[in-house]
Amino acid sequence: MSVGAKVTLGQAYLRRASALFPGGVNSPVRAYRAVGGEPPIVVAGEGATVRDADGREYLDYVGAFGPLILGHAPHEVVAAVRREVEAGGPFGATTPVEVELGEAIRDAMPSVERLRFVSSGTEAAMSALRVARAATRRDLVVKFEGGYHGHADGLLARAGSGLATLSLPASAGVAPGVAAQTLLARYNDPASVAAAFEQHPGQVAAVIVEPVAANMGVVPPAPGFLEELRALTARNGALLVFDEVITGFRVARGGAQARYHVTPDLTVLGKIIGGGMPVGAYGGRAELMDLVAPAGPVYQAGTLSGHPVAMAAGLATLRQLGAGVYARLERLGADLEAGLLAAAADAGREVSVGRVGSLLTVFFRANAPRDFDEVEQADAGAFARFHRAMLGAGVMLPPASQEAWFLSAAHTDRDVERTIEAARAAFGS
Ligand SMILES: Cc1ncc(COP(=O)(O)O)c(C=O)c1O
Structure with a gap:
């Protein structure tokens, strides 16, 4: 913002937000620190488009970082939410809609015979590991470098080079003793998991993994990797925990x-x-x-758990997610990947794409990375310039190089073509 320039409505809100919230935001990536520039203040969304406070429209690939597989304000979801708000909840009691959503999830994912609703992915991951520790009577958990499972203390283990070693906290304020309960392994490297079991025999309660890594950018599992994790955990008496916060109902209905x-x-x-x-x-x-609890000894509770408005929005969303939606998302994803790679090649840019279905990341390095070390070798500065050019062309990408782009069922072939045209210019800039 230059001195004397007219302050836009968005800039005025940015100033007020900066005075209120740490870094001006309520979740760090929204501050655009990784890409620079002013983060937009967004007021509305419809389908695949969002509008900022100053009336500019953008084609949206943030998708609220994953939930909006149908795009913004799909009318079935809006209607279900309206009905549930008018019903007067929450009630601090079980409601029909949470039973129906629970059954829909169980039908799609038969491994989920019973479940507990909570209010965030962070809570869910933290609670699942509490169950794993109780079930195995063991303390240690293996996670992968570059994997994200929310911000519970023990899961903020440093993504660094200490394979299968006791990790250091990656955040201030995490007690080293808590972080030491987490072991780090390398994604797509079963030997690093086997090493953790060998170095800590009889102590590992669980291996937690994003089955498609999506929080270091999209890194698909190598053939056989997930099967190896299944075999290793079974052989060593540990539980295998899939964090499907992003992949659930995204890479297939059954995740x-x-x-x-x-x-x-x-x-x-x-x-x-x-x-x-x-x-x-x-x-x-x-x-x-x-x-x-109350069926067993692992305590976990929540005032707003199973909130009827959230349950109704989820159920209305799941009801739209038939095979046709996934087939279309797959095709749109493949078209976007091919178009981006062609546009980059035309501009003489070395980029690669990590993609599974409608989840995709452009990496500014020649080969798609297989683990976090390789992700870290990508050119984050080149991504930042690309991001700014795309935003200037009306395409809103997630504001960090190690994030997934989210396609939705509201994106059209024309939207994908527009994105590729914008990328062609942005790669060349
Ligand atoms: C794989 C994964 N697990 C857990 C979380 C944490 O979820 P929440 O932000 O709802 O706490 C996220 C959030 O992005 C995630 O991507």
């Missing part, structure tokens, strides 16, 4: 476990199952979930 035919012991969910409202869930085999 990554359906797409790759690997069955976890516990599943963590969020995002799409709340249709854009705050939600999370964790579930799995009945005998594991029956450890949760």
